[in-house]
Amino acid sequence: MTLRENLNAILHYRNFDRMPVLHFGFWQETLEKWADEGHLTHEEIAGIDDGADNEQAIADKLGFDANYFTVIHDKNSKPLGWYDMPLFPVFEEKIVERYPDGKYAKLDIDGVIVLSKPGAVSIPHEVGHTLVDRASWEKYYVPKLKWTEERLDTETIDKIKKMGPDRERFYGVYCASLYGKLRNYWGIVELSYLQADDLDLYQECVDTIADVTFECVKHVLETGVQLDFAHYWEDICFKGGPLVKPDLFRSSVGKHYKRISELCHSHGIDIISLDCDGYVDNLVPIWLDNGVNTMFPIEVGAWDYSFGTMREKFGKDVRGVGNMDKRAFSKDKKAIDSEIDRLRRLVDLGGFIPCPDHRIAPDAEWDLVQYYCKRMHEVF
DSSP states (O other): OOHHHHHHHHHTTOOOSOOOOEEOOBOHHHHHHHHHTTSSOTTTTTTOOTTOHHHHHHHHHHTOOEESOOEEOOOOSSSOHHHHTTOSSOOOOEEEEEOTTSOEEEEOTTSEEEEEOTTOOSOOEEEEESOOSHHHIIIIIGGGSSOOGGGOOHHHHHHHHHHOTTOSSOOEEEOOOSSHHHHHHHOHHHHHHHHHHOHHHHHHHHHHHHHHHHHHHHHHHTTTOOOSEEEEEOOOEETTEESSOHHHHHHHTHHHHHHHHHHHHHTTOOOEEEEOOSOOTTTHHHHHHTTOOEEEOOOOTTTTOOHHHHHHHHGGGOEEEEEEOGGGGGSOHHHHHHHHHHHHHHHTTSSEEEEESSSBOTTOOHHHHHHHHHHHHHHO
8 A cells, every 4th residue: 555545544444554654844943953963964954845855855864754744735935835825925024123132023924023033943922913903904914815826836736646646645735724824813812802892804804714715725626636635724722722712613613614624525535634733622523513524733732632532532533643742752762662652552543643743843853753763664
């Protein structure tokens, strides 16, 4: 069986002959550290993108089979075009103010003003937003949230078609974000107030993003390219639960997941996954009811969450990719062996593929990541 055949077999609870050893990309700082240590060259890590050939070459050196997040997304002006969607074009990044201590305020691709400082690699602090009311929504965002043929990545689509039906690698269609990006544009606090102060505008924002996402997915699928799964990004939970009221999320956003899911089903795609960090259990029923059946990356986190807990709650309706505690990469071989032993019990549940529960962080040791891949191939 090919890699993609094994992935599809596992997520459909069918027999398989090999467990894919997957990853979810690398922080750039991780690759730079490894290059400084001599494991890679700086030329090898330049312009890395999820699923790209140069990233696959690095994965091959480590022993990974593939990056799970290998999807067809919008063409855009940034290397990580998947993250920019659904804005097209994105806002042009620019520094709007500099401060005596070296920090600076920058307008980012989402139209958010963030406080940054040279050398910092953490998530920047938000200090302002372009989107503050209906007028700014209509002036700055609505024009960027329309379907246009320029969005279609025909180059990648043609590349996949040329691989033929027996290709080894798996590919998905990116369904973007129906709420997470909206949270970014407004900010958590202001979007929370909007739900109470102007429900009509709130719903209009959700509907607008959902409509352009539907069109993007539709035009990809209508090219006839054969894909293996569909995938959303949200990141709308933290360790205590969701950043949105579940009842409102169900009524305002759920229907859009459903119609995009049905679109994917009509083109033969029935594995539909969603990336959301944090404790997601209060939203999982909404996703399951509306066609999203595979959770990713299932963070272990400070609360030691396990896919086994999710399976106990939701049964075999839910599949999983992830839940490998990436912190083991900074410890020792004993920690790696212990983590693989834990993952083995989860694999036995069916419908689950281990994968580091986020991008591999700068504290990861090259030799330990290689050891993890070697042991995964041996165990599974």
